[in-house]
Amino acid sequence: MIRNSRQRDAIRAAIANAGRPLLPQEIHKLAQQTAPKLGIATVYRNLQALQETGEINQVMIPGDSPRFELAQQPHHHHFKCTQCGEVTTLYACPGKLAELAPEGYQMHSHELTLYGYCGECADT
Amino acid sequence: MIRNSRQRDAIRAAIANAGRPLLPQEIHKLAQQTAPKLGIATVYRNLQALQETGEINQVMIPGDSPRFELAQQPHHHHFKCTQCGEVTTLYACPGKLAELAPEGYQMHSHELTLYGYCGECADT
DNA sequence: TCAATAATGATAACCCATTATCATTAAAAA
DNA sequence: TTTTTAATGATAATGGGTTATCATTATTGA
Known part of the structure; x- marks a missing residue:
């Protein structure tokens, strides 16, 4: 209970x-x-x-x-600031990734992480 | 030495x-x-x-x-078989990823991992 | 060949996120 | 309220990858 x-x-x-x-x-x-x-x-x-x-x-x-x-958010990816470490949610996806898999392979999912500087860290 | x-x-x-x-x-x-x-x-x-x-x-x-x-391979990504765990190199990239970053963020790199079944595991 | 010392092998130690333990606290049904 | 027991808090224990230790081995310049 x-x-x-x-x-x-x-x-x-x-x-x-x-x-x-x-x-x-x-x-x-x-x-x-x-x-x-x-x-x-x-x-x-x-x-x-x-x-x-x-x-x-x-x-x-x-x-x-x-x-x-x-859970139950739309499909999305993440951005990690290599300066402060913060991870941001990105509601975007390049799409058409299954065609990058080799012949005979079956893709069922993917993960994409962008790295760089977040708004705060890009300023300084 | x-x-x-x-x-x-x-x-x-x-x-x-x-x-x-x-x-x-x-x-x-x-x-x-x-x-x-x-x-x-x-x-x-x-x-x-x-x-x-x-x-x-x-x-x-x-x-x-x-x-x-x-090191010194061309830009590439990876495929991980969720069955056997093997990681394969993929000489492909969706490109145009910087535009997925939020306003004011500066992307300098990215990582993409595809998941699925490798050639061997897809068969069985 | 020989001496100096970098590299190795075996294994103990470490790091640290996560889990287990257990006495205590607090939901919530009666 | 009272009772039952799920949930909590503090902390010890765990696990697995990686690093440190140190005696031994082997490379290489002399």
């Missing part, structure tokens, strides 16, 4: 409001603004639970540990 | 002949066919050395540990 908790709500809200994929540590910090005593283990526990209910998805950026974002 | 070694040659040859990025463990196994007593520490040591000389490059596939491939 699943119960509600202030902590899970805080975690859910942090992810929903960010609009970009977050690391567990980022979720921890953000959710602590609502649930100050929140422990990191609870973050991991709830990330797993929310994945199982299909509320959130894992996002892998090359070389990084998993980030989490709301 | 840098000396030659049968082990380094074996590591270099394994990477050069593969034609696809390899994990340290894969390099270890392959190079052991030439240098049977090769230790894993020597593989890591030489991967670092060969990166410093610019002979090889690191390749990150989302969620995986680093792979290594020959």
Whole structure:
């Protein structure tokens, strides 16, 4: 039997409001603004639970540990700032990628990450 | 002063002949066919050395540990078989990706990974 | 051939994100 | 309220890739 908790709500809200994929540590910090005593283990526990209910998805950026974002978003990709590390969601896709696969290979999905400087880091 | 070694040659040859990025463990196994007593520490040591000389490059596939491939190849991407895990080099690129970046962002590079079934796994 | 020392092999140590443990707290049904 | 037990918080433990250690081996200039 699943119960509600202030902590899970805080975690859910942090992810929903960010609009970009977050690391567990980022979720921890953000959710602590609502649930100050929140422990990191609870973050991991709830990330797993929310994945199982299909509320959130894992996002892998090359070389990084998993980030989490709301599920049921339209197809999209990500931009990672190589200066500050922030990952932004990009609602765009080059498309027609299946034809890049070799003969006899079957593509079923793809991941694209753009690297560069975010708005803030490009200025300085 | 840098000396030659049968082990380094074996590591270099394994990477050069593969034609696809390899994990340290894969390099270890392959190079052991030439240098049977090769230790894993020597593989890591030489991967670092060969990166410093610019002979090889690191390749990150989302969620995986680093792979290594020959440097100075033309721009390319990778295909990862979700069945057997093999990573293949794709000499193709959708291009025109900078325009996907948000206003005020500066893209300087990108990574694309296609996922699906390789030739062997697609058959079965 | 020989000496100097770079490179190796075996393995212990490390790093760190993630998971397990367990006593305590708090939902929520009765 | 009271009771049941899911959820939490603090922290120890884990796991797997990578690095450090150090005695031994082997390359190479003299």
